[in-house]
Amino acid sequence: MADPNMKILVVDDFSTMRRIVRNLLKELGFANVSEAEDGVDALNKLRSEGNFEFVVSDWNMPNMTGIELLRNIRADAALKHLPVLMVTAEAKRENIIEAAQAGASGYVVKPFTAATLDEKLKKVFATMQK
Amino acid sequence: MTTPTPRKKRTKLSDAKVEKIGLATARLHRILKELGHTRHLEKSASTMPDARERLSFIDRSMHEASEKTISAVEASLPLTSANRATCSDLSIRLADANFGKKNEALVMETISKLGEIAMAEESVRHNLMQIMEAQEFRDVAGQMVNKIVDAAVEIENILLDILKEYAPDTKDSLISKEGLTAGPGHQTKDSVNGQDEVDDLLASLGL
Numbered sequence: 119m120a121d122p123n124m125k126i127l128v129v130d131d132f133s134t135m136r137r138i139v140r141n142l143l144k145e146l147g148f149a150n151v152s153e154a155e156d157g158v159d160a161l162n163k164l165r166s167e168g169n170f171e172f173v174v175s176d177w178n179m180p181n182m183t184g185i186e187l188l189r190n191i192r193a194d195a196a197l198k199h200l201p202v203l204m205v206t207a208e209a210k211r212e213n214i215i216e217a218a219q220a221g222a223s224g225y226v227v228k229p230f231t232a233a234t235l236d237e238k239l240k241k242v243f244a245t246m247q248k
Numbered sequence: 249m250t251t252p253t254p255r256k257k258r259t260k261l262s263d264a265k266v267e268k269i270g271l272a273t274a275r276l277h278r279i280l281k282e283l284g285h286t287r288h289l290e291k292s293a294s295t296m297p298d299a300r301e302r303l304s305f306i307d308r309s310m311h312e313a314s315e316k317t318i319s320a321v322e323a324s325l326p327l328t329s330a331n332r333a334t335c336s337d338l339s340i341r342l343a344d345a346n347f348g349k350k351n352e353a354l355v356m357e358t359i360s361k362l363g364e365i366a367m368a369e370e371s372v373r374h375n376l377m378q379i380m381e382a383q384e385f386r387d388v389a390g391q392m393v394n395k396i397v398d399a400a401v402e403i404e405n406i407l408l409d410i411l412k413e414y415a416p417d418t419k420d421s422l423i424s425k426e427g428l429t430a431g432p433g434h435q436t437k438d439s440v441n442g443q444d445e446v447d448d449l450l451a452s453l454g455l
Contacts, residue, residue, distance in 0.1 A: 134314045134386045141322065141380055178391070207388045209439045214446055218453040225455075227446050229384040232377060234443055 120243045121171075122147045129153075129160040129175040129187065130205075135228075139174055139205065142232045146239065157182025161190055164197055172242075177206035177213065185220055192221040201242050205230065289411050296404035300397050307393045314386040321380045328373040335366035 126148055128139045136153045143151050152170070154160035156179040164170055173191065177184040184204055191197045201223040206213070209227050217225055223245070224238045339362045347355050440446055 130387075132387050132390065134311065134318065134383060137315075137318050137322075138380060138383055141318070142377075145377060207391065209441075209446070211438050211440060211449060214440065214449050215453065218450060218455050222455070225446055225450055227440070227443055228388055229381070230443065231381050 120148075120239070123150050124148060124171045125169055126151045126172045126174060127154055127160060127163060127170045129155075129157065129173065129179070129184065131155055131176065131179040135176065139235075142235050143174075145232050146236050156180055157184065157187035157190070160187055164191070164200070165194075168196070170200065173200055173202045174205055175202060177204060177208045177217075185216060188217065188220045188222055201246060203238060203242060205235075289407055293404050293407035293411060296400050296407070299400050303393050303397050303400070307390055310386050310389060310393075314383045318380060318383055321376045324376055325373065328369045328376065331369045332366045332373075335362040335369070338362055 126143060128136050128143070128151055130136045130139065130153075133155075136155075140151045140153065143149075152163060152167075154163050157175075158181045160173070160175065161182070164173070173187075175184040175187055182190075184206065188202050188204070191200055191202060202221070203224040203226065204217050204222045205226045205228065207228045214225055223242045226234055226238050339359045342355055342359050342362075345355070440449060
C-alpha cells in the first residue's frame with residue numbers, strides 16, 4: 119500500500135477541479151496534497167520544493183499544457199522518475215496514445231469517480247513496485 | 249509549323265469572369281443598401297456580444313454553484329465522521345455501563361439506535377461524495393461554453409468583415425475578444441467512450 123503521507127501535486131487550471139481531486143484524494147487517504155494552476159506553475163513547484171512523489175495533471179491548460187508538463191518532467195533528470203497520472207476531458211485516441219508515448223503513468227477521462235481514481239492510483243503504485 | 253500557344257493557368261480567371269464577379273459584388277452591395285440589409289447584419293453582429301455575455305453569465309453561475317456546493321460538502325464531511333465516531337464510542341460505553349435490570353431494555357434500544365444512526369451517517373457521507381464528484385460537470389461544461397463563446401466571436405467577426413466591406417461607416421468592432429481556452433468539444437468519431445475504452449487502448453499500448 120502506498121504511503122498516505124506521500125506528497126502529491128494536483129495540476130488543473132480550474133480551481134473547482136483541483137478542489138474535487140484534492141477531496142477525492144483525501145477520501146482515498148492522501149491528505150498531503152499541493153496544487154498548481156498550470157504546467158509552468160507545476161514545474162516551478164516540482165523543482166523548487168523537490169519532494170513531490172506523485173503528479174495528477176489535467177491536459178488542457180494555458181501557459182503549459184499537461185502533455186508539455188509531462189515531457190518536461192521526463193526530460194528532467196531530477197524529476198523523470200515521478201509517476202504522472204493524466205486526468206483529462208481529452209478523450210481522443212490520439213491524445214491517449216500521445217500521453218502513453220510521452221511517458222504517462224496512467225490516463226483517466228473526466229468525468230471520473232473516486233473509485234476510478236483509486237483503481238488507477240493502485241495500478242500506478244503496483245507498477246512502481248515492480 | 250505552328251508555334252504552340254502557352255497553356256493558360258487554370259487558376260487564372262478570365263477577364264469576363266472577373267467582370268462578372270465585379271458586377272455581382274456591386275449588385276450585392278446595392279441590394280444590401282437598398283433593402284437595408286446592412287442594418288440587419290449590424291443587428292446580427294450586435295447580438296453576439298449579448299450572446300457572449302449570457303454564456304459568460306452561465307459559466308459564472310455554474311462556477312459559483314459548484315464552489316458553494318463543494319464548500320458545503322467539505323463542511324459536512326467531518327460532521328458525519330464525528331457523528332459516526334460518537335455513536336460508536338457511546339455504544340461501547342453504554343454496553344459496559346451498569347444501569348440495572350430495570351433500564352436494560354432502554355439501554356439495548358439506545359445501542360441499537362446508535363448503530364442505525366451510524367449507518368445513516370455512512371450513507372450521508374457516501375451521498376456527499378457523490379455530490380462532490382458531480383461537480384465535475386463544471387469543468388467539461390465550462391470548456392463547452394467557452395467553445396460556443398469562441399464560435400460566437402468568430403461569427404461576429406465574419407459579420408463585421410462583411411459590414412466593413414459593404415457599409416464602411418459601421419463601427420469597427422463591437423466586442424473585444426477575451427482569452428478563451430479551447431475545450432474538449434463534442435465527441436468525434438475518433439473519441440473513446442468512457443474509461444473502459446481508455447483502459448483497453450492503454451493496455452494495447454502496454455500501459
